[in-house]
Amino acid sequence: MPTVKRPSYSRPLSPRLAVYRWQLPMIASLAHRATGIILALFVPVYLFILTGLTGSPDDFIRQMAWMHSVPGRLILWLTGTALIYHLVNGIRFILLDAGWFEARDSMRLTARISVGAGVLGALLLGGFLW
Amino acid sequence: MLGAERYGTAHNGLGDWYVQRLTAIVVALLMPLAYLLLLAVYNGALDQMQMLDLVDGYIGRMLHTLLLIALLTHAYLGVKLIVEDYVHMAALRIPMMGALLIGLAGFGIWWLSVIWAWAA
Amino acid sequence: MIRLEIYRYDPEAGGEPCRQSFEVPVFKPGMKLLDALNYIKWKLDGTLTFRRSCGEGVCGSDGMNINGVNGLACITDVAGLKQPIRVSPLPGMPVIRDLVVDTTHFFEQYRSIKPWLQAVSPVPEHERLQSVEERAQLDGMYECILCGCCTTSCPSWWWNGDRFLGPAVLLQADRWIRDSRDEKTGERLDKLEDAFKLYRCHQIMNCMEACPKGLNPTGAINHIKRTLLARKS
Structure with a gap:
């Protein structure tokens, strides 16, 4: 996947992802990216649901049945969780961009809040859907 | 010397970065509403007619249009960033971004047609 | 005793980089990781190669990856580190020898x-x-x-x-x-x-x-x- 940054005279590249310890802010950033991809993939699904729900009464019933099926619920749960996390962490990123919570401790604390909100959101949404 | 200055400066990151955040705010305001509406329908709190009253009105259509423009722009910039991060071969990266742009624009047109084609 | 697992690479010997285990006694209070590395170099294996200079966190020579996080060996207490202490060169750099990278x-x-x-x-x-x-x-x-x-x-x-x-x-x-x-x-x-x-x-x-x-x-x-x-x- 990655390319070497410059000709390395056949020197080995020191280990990076293989040795680096996962830390919470790093997880928070990677999760923002992962949830972003999930939400981008949700766009066609959202359109599919929207056409069904706003179609004829028969379409509506069929769409409701799909949403209540196991794959339907799983997709709603996954994208809903992704949305909650991406929203909370997105607000965090914008606040950091604006220069707030920029101290090292607040960066760590806000990462905790984001990940915590994601987990809590996943549980609450799971409870709502099942 | 290969050096760090090999590529010079492209003067192009600021616009993407700024629009990404601008659209993020629009999406952050509107997307939860859309999702909550979806959950309300799922839950049976709203039937089809009540839901259509909300999304089919002029304001609903306008908000929906705003949401889709901001969301698709935000998604394009976000996925572009990820592609730039991991796909190092320009001959692969550039077609990928082109395909992404066309794909998202296609969804946008479909989405617009769904919203604005509802029986008036 | 402190156990360490250190990244080794010898360009002259050829072959792949590997890890080598060492045991070092705790020989002074407030011992730093650099003290342990020096002990290995001076008493156990003179071929272990790493950069260091001031030994007090000012020159910035002995940056390395310590148990998965980068830091300076000279100001890192061994007492707080999980053992075996896994020491690697700074990540993502071409390795010249052992813990020395091409900067x-x-x-x-x-x-x-x-x-x-x-x-x-x-x-x-x-x-x-x-x-x-x-x-x-x-x-x-x-x-x-x-x-x-x-x-x-x-x-x-x-x-x-x-x-x-x-x-x-x-x-x-x-x-x-x-x-x-x-x-x-x-x-x-x-x-x-x-x-x-x-x-x-x-x-x-x-x-x-x-x-x-x-x-x-x-x-x-x-x-x-x-x-x-x-x-x-």
């Missing part, structure tokens, strides 16, 4: 931001003076010793280090942007406005976690982005 590219990137005072106004009779407030702008910047712990902890730099300048160099760039005596701020900002040089930072914050001097390169990078935005809007 050429890192310092080329540093040179590219012109890390010196650039002024066009005539040299005053005495110093170029700063107010107390102007000087305070450099706090959290001037302390950087360029050990490379932050830059080599950054995944964005791992994947795109050929173009992304990395946290240490961008913190240094911000140090000159903030300096009231510098008169080339506009040119400095011009050279940084680039999707790869600057905007590869995705607030991963490994740099902030790694910095042995307690600095915050993520904050500095955000300040550069805000300055660029303010200039253009």
Whole structure:
């Protein structure tokens, strides 16, 4: 996947992802990216649901049945969780961009809040859907 | 010397970065509403007619249009960033971004047609 | 006894890099990781190669990956470390031998931001003076010793280090942007406005976690982005 940054005279590249310890802010950033991809993939699904729900009464019933099926619920749960996390962490990123919570401790604390909100959101949404 | 200055400066990151955040705010305001509406329908709190009253009105259509423009722009910039991060071969990266742009624009047109084609 | 697992690579012997285990006694109170490495080199295996100089966290020579996080061996207490202590060279760099990496590219990137005072106004009779407030702008910047712990902890730099300048160099760039005596701020900002040089930072914050001097390169990078935005809007 990655390319070497410059000709390395056949020197080995020191280990990076293989040795680096996962830390919470790093997880928070990677999760923002992962949830972003999930939400981008949700766009066609959202359109599919929207056409069904706003179609004829028969379409509506069929769409409701799909949403209540196991794959339907799983997709709603996954994208809903992704949305909650991406929203909370997105607000965090914008606040950091604006220069707030920029101290090292607040960066760590806000990462905790984001990940915590994601987990809590996943549980609450799971409870709502099942 | 290969050096760090090999590529010079492209003067192009600021616009993407700024629009990404601008659209993020629009999406952050509107997307939860859309999702909550979806959950309300799922839950049976709203039937089809009540839901259509909300999304089919002029304001609903306008908000929906705003949401889709901001969301698709935000998604394009976000996925572009990820592609730039991991796909190092320009001959692969550039077609990928082109395909992404066309794909998202296609969804946008479909989405617009769904919203604005509802029986008036 | 302290157990260590150290990354070894000998270019002359050929072959792949490997890990070697050592046991070192605790021979003094407040023992640092550098003391353990010195013990190995002086008493157990003279071929172990690493950089070190001042031994007190000022020169920035002995940056390495310690139990998964980058830091300076000379100011890292062995007492707090989980054993075996896994010691690797700074990540994502070409290894010359054992814990010694080739920093050429890192310092080329540093040179590219012109890390010196650039002024066009005539040299005053005495110093170029700063107010107390102007000087305070450099706090959290001037302390950087360029050990490379932050830059080599950054995944964005791992994947795109050929173009992304990395946290240490961008913190240094911000140090000159903030300096009231510098008169080339506009040119400095011009050279940084680039999707790869600057905007590869995705607030991963490994740099902030790694910095042995307690600095915050993520904050500095955000300040550069805000300055660029303010200039253009």
